[in-house]
Amino acid sequence: MPAPISPDSTIREIVDAYPGIDRVFGAHGLPCAGCHVSTRETVRQGAGVHNLDMKALLGDLERFAREGTVPAPRRRPASAVPPPERKRKVGISHIVPVMSGKGGVGKSLVTGLLAVALRRRGYDVGILDADITGPSMARLFGVSARPYHGADKKPHPPTSASGISVMSMNLILEQESQAVIWRGPMVSSAIKQFYGDLEWGKIDYLFIDLPPGTSDAPLTVLQSMPVSGAIIVSTPQGLATMIVSKAIKLVQQLNAPIIGIVENMSYFVDPTNGRRLELFGPSKGVQLVVESGAPLLGQLPIDPALTELCDTGRIEEYRSEEYDALARNFIHVLPALATTDKAS
Ligand SMILES: Nc1ncnc2c1ncn2[C@@H]1O[C@H](COP(=O)(O)OP(=O)(O)OP(=O)(O)O)[C@@H](O)[C@H]1O
Numbered sequence: 001m002p003a004p005i006s007p008d009s010t011i012r013e014i015v016d017a018y019p020g021i022d023r024v025f026g027a028h029g030l031p032c033a034g035c036h037v038s039t040r041e042t043v044r045q046g047a048g049v050h051n052l053d054m055k056a057l058l059g060d061l062e063r064f065a066r067e068g069t070v071p072a073p074r075r076r077p078a079s080a081v082p083p084p085e086r087k088r089k090v091g092i093s094h095i096v097p098v099m100s101g102k103g104g105v106g107k108s109l110v111t112g113l114l115a116v117a118l119r120r121r122g123y124d125v126g127i128l129d130a131d132i133t134g135p136s137m138a139r140l141f142g143v144s145a146r147p148y149h150g151a152d153k154k155p156h157p158p159t160s161a162s163g164i165s166v167m168s169m170n171l172i173l174e175q176e177s178q179a180v181i182w183r184g185p186m187v188s189s190a191i192k193q194f195y196g197d198l199e200w201g202k203i204d205y206l207f208i209d210l211p212p213g214t215s216d217a218p219l220t221v222l223q224s225m226p227v228s229g230a231i232i233v234s235t236p237q238g239l240a241t242m243i244v245s246k247a248i249k250l251v252q253q254l255n256a257p258i259i260g261i262v263e264n265m266s267y268f269v270d271p272t273n274g275r276r277l278e279l280f281g282p283s284k285g286v287q288l289v290v291e292s293g294a295p296l297l298g299q300l301p302i303d304p305a306l307t308e309l310c311d312t313g314r315i316e317e318y319r320s321e322e323y324d325a326l327a328r329n330f331i332h333v334l335p336a337l338a339t340t341d342k343a344s
């Protein structure tokens with residue numbers, strides 16, 4: 001007999017005791033039932049931070065426990081601003097920008113790792129490096145070939161060792177270290193060309209690695225591409241959380257869905273004694289989950305083995321328990337992604 005459902009049970013206890021009950025949390029607009037936050041958050045806390053009617057939620061949870069019924073989802077208010085017309089591209093099914101607002105938090109790394117996770121599961125994956133002035137994707141994947149012209153006479157992006165299509169500014173510069181000193185409109189135009197002029201072929205998931213900030217590059221991507229859902233990357237540092245909040249607001253203002261939060265550099269495990277050190281302070285994941293309404297997909301530790309693989313272009317070889325957990329949670333949210341390929 002599972003434990004009774006009370007306001008002080010953690011969400012995870014309830015989800016574990018009653019398989020399928022996460023749909024009841026979901027119907028009430030509580031997206032974190034399946035994510036890390038739920039291990040600590042009680043029903044009372046969840047209802048509080050998400051501004052929910054706790055009595056109604058408890059009633060529906062108890063009804064599910066008795067009868068297995070899931071209530072109809074509570075409607076989200078319709079957005080007043082209609083989304084702008086976005087150019088679809090034949091063959092590309094989903095577009096997933098990875099952003100943060102804050103520099104150096106690991107956006108490119110997370111973009112790479114999520115792409116690798118899907119590629120390992122057999123999906124056709126592409127990465128468009130939208131960081132035109134500070135590109136890093138080619139380096140992470142050890143790709144140096146230029147885009148090539150196929151039999152169709154069209155330019156195609158080169159592929160990584162595992163077959164991920166990668167396009168990055170560095171792949172068309174004479175030298176990797178050459179500086180690209182461009183103003184915003186040229187950056188926007190380069191991103192649009194990488195997307196529109198390249199022959200990507202069949203891509204199930206096209207990840208877009210965005211530069212820090214909330215200006216030209218993210219605006220271009222969110223306004224001109226049919227984005228399925230954005231991933232937000234942060235670190236536990238208070239400053240990062242504040243700047244990441246701005247990125248969340250930008251995405252929300254432009255009516256793009258946020259599908260998950262990834263917290264990077266969450267801690268470091270001291271190899272001499274196995275102690276977990278929270279170098280940037282305690283996790284701020286809950287705060288970002290509340291702001292974005294999207295689940296926390298994973299918390300990655302600072303891992304020197306990962307730094308080494310990134311520096312030597314071998315990100316595709318990375319494996320760890322925390323990365324596995326992130327990949328599993330990410331796969332879990334994929335069905336919620338909007339499809340962008342309807343017109344093709
Ligand atoms: N969890 C981690 N463990 C080890 N090294 C990491 C981790 N996260 C990031 N790094 C290292 O830090 C580097 C910088 O991260 P990354 O380039 O992904 O940040 P970014 O947010 O994309 O930066 P920018 O704002 O400049 O685009 C990575 O190449 C990697 O070497």
Ligand SMILES: [Mg+2]
Pocket residue numbers: 107108109131136209210211
């Ligand atoms: Mg980057």
